[in-house]
Amino acid sequence: MGLAESTARSQAGGLADGTTQWLSNSWSELQPSGKAKRRRRHQGSSASLAELAQQPARLKNLVAPGGPPIVVALLDSGIDTDHHQSLSNSLWNNSKESADGIDNSKNGMIDDITGWNFVGNNPWANDDEGHGTMMASIITRQAPMVRLMNLKVMDANGTANMRYISAAIDYAVENDADVINLSLGARSSDASVTRAIEKALEAGVIVVAASGNNGGKKSLFPANVPGVWSAGATDRKGNIKEWSNGGQGKGPQHVLIHGTKLKALKMGGGNGHTTGTSAAAAHLSGLFANLLYLQQNQR
Numbered sequence: 001m002g003l004a005e006s007t008a009r010s011q012a013g014g015l016a017d018g019t020t021q022w023l024s025n026s027w028s029e030l031q032p033s034g035k036a037k038r039r040r041r042h043q044g045s046s047a048s049l050a051e052l053a054q055q056p057a058r059l060k061n062l063v064a065p066g067g068p069p070i071v072v073a074l075l076d077s078g079i080d081t082d083h084h085q086s087l088s089n090s091l092w093n094n095s096k097e098s099a100d101g102i103d104n105s106k107n108g109m110i111d112d113i114t115g116w117n118f119v120g121n122n123p124w125a126n127d128d129e130g131h132g133t134m135m136a137s138i139i140t141r142q143a144p145m146v147r148l149m150n151l152k153v154m155d156a157n158g159t160a161n162m163r164y165i166s167a168a169i170d171y172a173v174e175n176d177a178d179v180i181n182l183s184l185g186a187r188s189s190d191a192s193v194t195r196a197i198e199k200a201l202e203a204g205v206i207v208v209a210a211s212g213n214n215g216g217k218k219s220l221f222p223a224n225v226p227g228v229w230s231a232g233a234t235d236r237k238g239n240i241k242e243w244s245n246g247g248q249g250k251g252p253q254h255v256l257i258h259g260t261k262l263k264a265l266k267m268g269g270g271n272g273h274t275t276g277t278s279a280a281a282a283h284l285s286g287l288f289a290n291l292l293y294l295q296q297n298q299r
């Protein structure tokens with residue numbers, strides 16, 4: 001399927017047509033680099049992703065005892081909360097909004113309590129594609145204490161209009177998301193999305209995007225925007241997949257992480273697996289959420 005200029009595609013599934021030789025980034029180099037000013041809890045931690053990655057047992061038991069939750073904004077196809085109570089329980093709650101048919105938060109969106117459906121311009125961001133539900137479950141599996149801001153930007157065909165993406169990024173920043181997950185990619189860039197990302201980074205938000213599944217040497221957009229963490233995929237043993245873009249890892253923010261056959265919840269119910277740099281990005285966002293959680297609770 002071709003990529004329209006103004007849209008991005010979900011990055012599920014891999015194409016085995018690349019032959020790039022891959023190198024793994026050092027985990028120890030990976031620290032959130034956002035210019036966090038108003039978000040002091042993002043800085044000055046002794047925990048690193050390397051430490052986190054080596055402590056699966058510790059991560060598994062992370063449940064927030066209190067304090068502000070770590071919020072991951074999921075810009076995707078929505079979340080099937082009807083069939084998955086665990087995902088329903090993990091939704092972010094907008095403290096500025098209540099279910100009364102009134103725009104309490106005065107942002108032009110009526111009853112945006114758990115997020116927004118930018119495709120339908122309504123508060124019901126249910127999944128109609130399946131991708132978002134899988135990504136949501138990968139993030140919550142990695143970071144059980146996380147709260148998901150459900151921002152539907154992708155339609156039932158897995159296509160996301162750039163207008164929706166930039167508006168959703170703005171929404172995530174305005175509503176204090178800690179991490180923005182973009183399991184999507186496009187061959188061409190978009191100025192409004194780039195500007196929105198730059199504003200997010202300036203606000204100290206961690207932005208993660210899929211590097212792409214077409215085996216290219218470079219990450220797709222928006223993973224290639226400076227400051228964005230580009231997630232490439234490895235198998236369970238850490239071998240880089242040939243279809244994962246940007247494998248040379250020359251950029252300091254290209255991260256290689258397990259992205260094959262990850263357990264994921266399916267739209268409509270039940271369990272499955274998913275493979276791709278989308279999954280890798282969701283996995284990385286979950287790790288970042290854990291890192292932020294540990295930082296917050298070490299104070």
Ligand SMILES: [Ca+2]
Nearest residue numbers: 103105107109
């Ligand atoms: Ca509102």
Ligand SMILES: [Ca+2]
Nearest residue numbers: 098100102111
């Ligand atoms: Ca309301």
